[in-house]
Amino acid sequence: MSGVRGATGAGAAVPAPDGPSERRPILVSADRSRCMAAGHCAVTAPGVFDHAEDGLVVVAGPEQSEEEREVLELAVELCPSRALSLSPGAAPSAQGAAGRP
Template sequence: MKVTADRSRCMAAGHCAISAPDVFDHGEDGLVVVLDAEPGEQRRREVEVAEDLCPSRAIAILRTAAVTAPQEAGAPDSAG
């Protein structure tokens, strides 16, 4: 999971920093700052809450697909 914050949309409500203080904070200008752009799965729920509570929708979670190992050269593929 990757987390982004669009500072141009942020209205400094503070919900993100309260919901996920290890992931978000606010700068001197009051706008969101991402402290950890790739928080571990243990932080998923609090980051989702921050995304849901953000009134300006400045927080986004980029959900990544599971990585699979590349197929060995010369190995037959599933089609045969």
């Protein structure tokens, strides 16, 4: 989806991983000072976004998988106050992936 704004720069989408072995999470953040409580994010991705008692956005799940990319980009695009951003997470280390205690 083109035109998605996020931590990678205005108008830029979060780059997709280079291959199937690179499973980076997508980091989701929200600027509550910009939020105007429109609710598009919570309707689009209810498992990721919620609203606090004051009506402003709360990120319920800041680390999301690559499979959620499309819905996350849509939520960012639909946000009228541009309060949401996506950025690539750190790649899992080879040691951590091998089940290091």
